[in-house]
Amino acid sequence: MLRKLPDLSTLKHLSELSLTVCSELREVKGLEGLVSLTMLDVLKCPKLSRLGKVECLMSLRCLKMGPSEALERLMDRLELSNLKVLPSCENQVGFQVLNSFICLEVLDLTKCMSMERLDLSTLKLLRKASVRKCKNLVEIRGLDSLVYLERLDISECTSIKRLDIAKLKFLRYFWASKCKNLSKVQGLDVLECLEWVDISGCTSIEILPDLSCYNTLKFLNINHCEKLRDILALEKFSSCQWLCIDGCKSLEKLPNLSKFEGLIELIVKDCHELLDMSELKELRSLEFIDMSRCKSIEHLPDMSMCKNLKCLVVRDCEKLIELMGLGDLDTLWQVDISGCKSLKQIPELPGAHIMQNYGEPMFHPLYGTITFS
Template sequence: MKELKWLHWEYHPSPFDGNNFHVKELRVLKLWGEISDKWQGWSSITMAKKLKYLNLANCRSLEGTSFLSAFENLEVLILHGCEELKQIDSSIGNMRSLECLDLTGCDLLEGLPAEVGKLKTLKQLILHWTFISSLPDSIWALQNLEILDIQAAQIENLPESVGALHNLIILNISQTNIKKLPNGIRTLRKLQYLSAANCEKLEEEIPEGIYNLSSLHHLDLSFCYKLPSLSVLPSSLKYLSITCKSRRLSSLSNLTHLKKLRLLDCESLECFGEHPSALLEKSVNTPFELEILIIVRCRRMETLDVSQFNHLRRLQVEDCDKVLEIRGLNKLEYLESLEIAASKSPKACSIERLDLPMCKKLRIFEAKSCINLIEIQGLDKLGSLEGIDISGSTSIVKLDLPKSKDMKIFNVKDCVRLVEIQGLDRWESLKGIDISGCTSIIRLDLPKSEGMKIINAKNCKNLVEIQGLNRLESLEEMDISGCESLEEIDISGCSSIVRLSLPKSDGLKILGDTNCQKLVNIQAQNSLQRTEHFAKYFIQGLGRPMFEDLRELYGGLYKSLYGV
């Protein structure tokens, strides 16, 4: 024990007997449990004068830190989740080698001692989810500080002297009560990451000096609902997330290195970027590198032009009710995911037509709840698609599907006017299909897919015929409840089927054989007469051995089989 250098100790004894417990060579210590600042073990632990790493995370009985005076060589001090901790001892100022101080989740901690300013080697100060309402003036003497995280602390003001932290790389002030960013921020030339997300009281414009932050790559101003507008931002940005009250965001035109842009809850935003013609003219010599564009709840935006973003890989437009047109889709040759979704209000999504890009890389296409969408041009040319979801797009009448060898998921739920689906029978890799609520579909032609596991055709009340069902050896679940016009199903080849939900239909013929040995859950909405017929069919067609595994019977089926 005399040479012990690393100790991770849980469920320590209390009371503590420190005889023969030698820790003078200890470098790393992690304690966990009901440790308080009055714990008897500190008398032995404080002998570890060479200690460099002390982790007391989640020691929820700890109220003070008077024991810290013994550890002047500490480099890392973690007090994460010490919920009863009320103060940090001033002796912390003697830790001349401390590089990381983590006080995350110290709910009762209201302040830091002024001696924190003496920590000349400190690189990380993490005050996430503390009750600290202000920072000591001395903190701005921390010339080596690289990370300052005060997320969800009670801090209301950042002083101008923040500009003295010349080595700061990460500044996280999100979820605080800060009302403005100080002008001093313009001198943080090494700053790479700035997050003010969810600063709902941030009400003054971002200082113009932010343009000088040539190292800034990540700027998050999402859900800053009172932010009036943006100043010109540094061209070094690669990630930008915004919520503001501006009608236009012309200041984005110089962000030629931007990779990801999120426009969230910009309720007044009518367009972003300069006039399309001016923007296109600029982009000839300075091509935009944007790869991900996400626009959510920008309810005044009517036209979206993405033609200048020719490197775009993902486009998401959600709950932008007034958008009539998305221009430039045909120019997005690298697009992999196109996601359009509307709210379920009657006025949701005004888009009537989509011209999809002739893109070899597009894998995901969604146009959910687009109730005015009538036509989708180019869908049949997208041979790399893996998933289609146009659920709730109630005006679609016909779909001409592409021949895609990788298609896995097809969802047209509640497309109530959809009458015809062409090309579905060609998708041999399909794993799931949902046409539930498609009340106009009459015929369904299924592909011969070795991986098809789920079919949901619930409440397709006009569905008369399902072709190809008997070829689906991997099918596990099928729901045709509510398909009252269905005349016949053939499950003879569905050897893996486990669950089957049936409609209330006395005329339904069920063809099958003894291959359906795994069927253990049958839900039948049948009348008693229909249920008796169904029971009789299984007795004759599948034989008694099946009922050894049959566990769940619904709709009176159990009553019909009782005693068999």
């Protein structure tokens, strides 16, 4: 177990120094002589209290630090204006010196449990920012100054109620999953570069904001937004090939599905208030449909025009009365009707396997064999 290091000042050409998990290490001598050092990693060094003159490391671009009261006091004295990456400062209090890191490009404050407010207004070059699992964080100030920000992750920040990202014109990736008190995100309607949006598990959001990025959007996750009742804004996402709406228990109506001409896979599960699926008959490109546990659905349209349909899952659709038009589909080879208690008649499908019992494996065209519990 490493307890002590020799003086490092002679290692003039050393570019990276990692001391991760040196749990007994208390001091690092000679750091000020490492003029070429670009990365310093002192994660999980809880007893480390002396680092020498880190502020002299003019080449330092990445500093990785773990929770330590001594290191926290050290950070309050630092002025590392050239620092570009500050990752994984887990459990820190929220450094008062962030405003001196004017060249910072990457900031990771994951699990900063004591941080309640964060001001990023001076970090004008920031490109990536993560405050994941900062459960007491209620406010992020200065976002309107971050004109170069491309990635923002506030996942599991359960105390944030509102967020304004309208000025982040280059934002491409936005994660806000499991922000259970987040009820409104302003600016999604003006951001045209977004490729990835994840608001899954945001149980206070009721209306999907209008998005202006449907030409660039590749991934949208709105699963388990239990109060979400309006997703009509999705109608602009007509180029979508894969649509998953899972656990939106208050959702009563889908967008106009007839506009999704290229849709191949549709998953609408656990949408207990959903009543109407009549537009399914227009989706001729569909290959896979899973609408398990949509407990209010009584009727599906005549599916005879869905000529590419391979698999239909209506598991636990307890009020579903009938299935029409499936006998005209030459491509159909698997139907799961397990738990459909109200189904009047089991369709005759000579070319397809009809699953009626829980636990039977099914074959997904993309993921292969799947066994349901």
